[in-house]
Amino acid sequence: MSPSTRGPQDDPRRGTGGGGAAASSTGRRPASGDGKRRGPDRRKPATPSDRPGSVQPARRIALEVIRAVREDDAYANLLLPSKIAAAGLDSADAGLATELTYGTLRLRGYYDRVIELASGRPVAEIDGAVLDVLELGCHQLLSMRVATHAAVNESVELARQVASRSATGFVNGVLRGITRTPASEWLEKVMDAATDDDDRLAAAASHPAWVIRAFRRALAADGVPAADVPFQLDELLEADNTAAALSLAALPGLVDRDDVGAGTEPSPLSPVGLRAPSGDPTGIPAVHDGTARVQDEGSQLAALALSRARPIVEGERWLDLCAGPGGKTALLAAEARLGGATVVANEPVPARAGLVRRAVAALPEPPVVWERDGTTVGDAEPESFDRILVDAPCTGLGALRRRPEARWRKAPSDVAELVDLQQRLIDSAVAALKPGGVLAYVTCSPHVGETRGQVQGALRRWPDTLEQLDAQAVLREVTGDAIALGAPDAAVQLWPHRNSTDAMFVALFRKLPA
Numbered sequence: 152m153s154p155s156t157r158g159p160q161d162d163p164r165r166g167t168g169g170g171g172a173a174a175s176s177t178g179r180r181p182a183s184g185d186g187k188r189r190g191p192d193r194r195k196p197a198t199p200s201d202r203p204g205s206v207q208p209a210r211r212i213a214l215e216v217i218r219a220v221r222e223d224d225a226y227a228n229l230l231l232p233s234k235i236a237a238a239g240l241d242s243a244d245a246g247l248a249t250e251l252t253y254g255t256l257r258l259r260g261y262y263d264r265v266i267e268l269a270s271g272r273p274v275a276e277i278d279g280a281v282l283d284v285l286e287l288g289c290h291q292l293l294s295m296r297v298a299t300h301a302a303v304n305e306s307v308e309l310a311r312q313v314a315s316r317s318a319t320g321f322v323n324g325v326l327r328g329i330t331r332t333p334a335s336e337w338l339e340k341v342m343d344a345a346t347d348d349d350d351r352l353a354a355a356a357s358h359p360a361w362v363i364r365a366f367r368r369a370l371a372a373d374g375v376p377a378a379d380v381p382f383q384l385d386e387l388l389e390a391d392n393t394a395a396a397l398s399l400a401a402l403p404g405l406v407d408r409d410d411v412g413a414g415t416e417p418s419p420l421s422p423v424g425l426r427a428p429s430g431d432p433t434g435i436p437a438v439h440d441g442t443a444r445v446q447d448e449g450s451q452l453a454a455l456a457l458s459r460a461r462p463i464v465e466g467e468r469w470l471d472l473c474a475g476p477g478g479k480t481a482l483l484a485a486e487a488r489l490g491g492a493t494v495v496a497n498e499p500v501p502a503r504a505g506l507v508r509r510a511v512a513a514l515p516e517p518p519v520v521w522e523r524d525g526t527t528v529g530d531a532e533p534e535s536f537d538r539i540l541v542d543a544p545c546t547g548l549g550a551l552r553r554r555p556e557a558r559w560r561k562a563p564s565d566v567a568e569l570v571d572l573q574q575r576l577i578d579s580a581v582a583a584l585k586p587g588g589v590l591a592y593v594t595c596s597p598h599v600g601e602t603r604g605q606v607q608g609a610l611r612r613w614p615d616t617l618e619q620l621d622a623q624a625v626l627r628e629v630t631g632d633a634i635a636l637g638a639p640d641a642a643v644q645l646w647p648h649r650n651s652t653d654a655m656f657v658a659l660f661r662k663l664p665a
């Protein structure tokens with residue numbers, strides 16, 4: 152079975168999440184991102200954690216985060232850094248906590264199948280707190296080089312702390328049972344027990360089957376030939392399970408990307424982007440002072456598609472309708488400032504609006520931040536903006552590298568609700584846009600209902616009002632032709648396996664003069 156890996160953007164101090172063990176969907180083995188095994192060295196002398204009755208802080212913290220994700224829908228990439236900081240973990244233990252947390256969250260779909268086979272019980276019948284402990288134990292036993300006795304003993308101790316005394320015997324029995332079969336054989340057993348091809352793919356790649364089907368449709372919609380879809384799907388699932396590299400955006404006009412230093416290299420894709428070595432980016436002076444920001448290159452391109460769709464005319468007003476946490480707002484505002492335009496940001500969730508204010512604090516005249524329901528802005532501010540970004544709330548299925556638990560958070564039934572909200576946000580943006588203005592519709596999901604389906608719907612609803620602009624041409628220009636795109640189309644779909652970005656979707660529209 153797979154070792155887990157930890158990539159640079161898994162560093163919890165960055166709050167980006169993601170990274171780690173990968174599962175090859177056709178390779179018949181959940182595979183690691185880079186094939187290297189990381190984790191505690193078996194040859195290390197016994198630590199206090201090896202003694203009965205004690206639990207290493209990294210394991211305790213990982214379990215707390217995994218539990219909060221399950222019980223409270225917590226975001227691992229937000230909760231983990233605060234817990235690590237509160238516990239004062241050194242960088243080795245912070246790394247271990249990160250690997251345990253993200254690796255377990257990512258591969259829990261696979262581990263649950265192993266647990267069912269080893270325990271003879273459906274996981275639905277296992278107490279949630281006990282299941283968390285078992286999944287965490289599985290990750291150590293099947294994907295990390297943790298010594299068996301440490302993984303089992305500490306899991307038993309964790310079970311004692313979070314569940315009943317009787318649960319300790321169950322956890323001990325199940326985990327010891329798992330150790331009696333080599334990791335590779337567990338994979339075979341899981342595959343043999345799968346019900347059909349999609350279920351086998353779901354098991355090996357630790358993605359829900361509905362997500363796999365949505366990816367397959369999205370690849371086909373992006374023009375991938377039918378015969379290539381299975382291969383690209385395989386690459387995509389593997390990329391999803393691999394840590395994203397650390398990328399930064401140098402805010403134009405605030406810092407020159409050549410001056411950021413600290414071992415960063417210019418991004419081959421984004422003209423404002425940098426790729427950074429692993430480590431804590433807050434140690435980079437430009438990141439510390441907010442003039443450079445951790446941001447996926449796909450997100451950078453989505454913002455630049457709007458700011459560079461055409462030359463900026465001084466005095467233009469731009470709106471970022473769904474702004475939290477503010478990554479694109481900061482880049483848009485920096486671009487706008489250089490052209491003499493101003494930006495208003497809108498984010499209805501107060502805590503996220505606070506993050507937007509922090510994200511733009513380095514700008515000399517930061518954007519105003521509204522806290523309104525974006526669906527009402529069109530009525531309240533008709534024909535008021537020259538450019539509007541709708542970076543819509545979505546399933547987030549394009550950002551699984553950074554948010555490993557997101558795949559388990561959403562269900563197919565969530566898609567319809569999101570599609571309805573996206574549509575209302577688009578309509579509100581159309582109303583708020585000045586005639587002749589430009590609208591960018593962006594999602595970090597490749598789900599066709601949230602992407603091309605929304606484009607077709609908008610053009611159907613606004614036949615005399617909207618025309619689609621060629622976002623592929625805009626981004627070819629922005630990237631100096633460095634961008635790999637799907638079949639020729641006006642919209643852009645980026646992919647982790649093709650572009651090394653999140654799976655961002657970008658469509659551009661112009662509002663026709665009345």
Ligand SMILES: C[S@@+](CC[C@H](N)C(=O)[O-])C[C@H]1O[C@@H](n2cnc3c(N)ncnc32)[C@H](O)[C@@H]1O
Pocket residue numbers: 450472473474475476477478479480497498499500503523524525526542543544545576595
């Ligand atoms: C995909 S995120 C935006 C990411 C952001 N543009 C960035 O780059 O950092 C979508 C945002 O839309 C917000 N949102 C949810 N419902 C909304 C609504 N009715 N109106 C406006 N924004 C909404 C969410 O709170 C979330 O912060």
